[in-house]
Amino acid sequence: MVTAMATQIDVTVLLFASLREMAGTDRVALRLPAATPVGAVWGHLPEPIRSTPPPAALRYALNDRWIAPGTPMSGGDRVALILPVSGG
């Protein structure tokens, strides 16, 4: 049904550092209910990530811009999970 299709969106999740190694890939494609907030992505990632507690300081980017975890996603969005950084 058209209505049912419209309630699902396809998004890409970008993974870095130990998240990338845990997933074995630097990006994961997810089909999620429309308007799922970026902060809910963690629980949809492959094991062993989703059973690992996310760090309290986890941040998010949507289409290469910082974003609050409550922001709803749209189809085609690219979400990045930003673990505590350690450059320098």
Added chain:
Amino acid sequence: MPAVTLTHDPLSVDALIASVAGPEHGGIAVFIGTTRREADRLEVVALEYEAYEELARAELEAVASEAEALGARVAVAHRLGRVPVGEASVAIVAAAGHRPAAFAACRLAIDEAKRRVPIWKRAVHADGTTVWKDGLSAPVS
């Protein structure tokens, strides 16, 4: 827009200095971050850096702009990939009319870069183990 470089090649501090030096500047402050031989009481042979390049570049530009607002010209370079002990992973150069602004801008830039920019390091130890510094991982073989 301040000069920001992300590169897998060794950093050239001389080139960075040349990019901001000028006859109106009487002071140039330089910070160079290098791979230290020890981390968490383990011998380190290299650090390996990974970036979310699109956002890291934008965030480094924002940091450098904030530093320039202190009255300096600022250039920032961060190396990615494997950085052996003793080699530079990050270099910040701030040129200003006088040293207070140069030091202040250099200090702000490195402190904010380390706090905000989406770049991560993994320590490679002499015994072959590695560990990500990202608040998540435990040491793995």
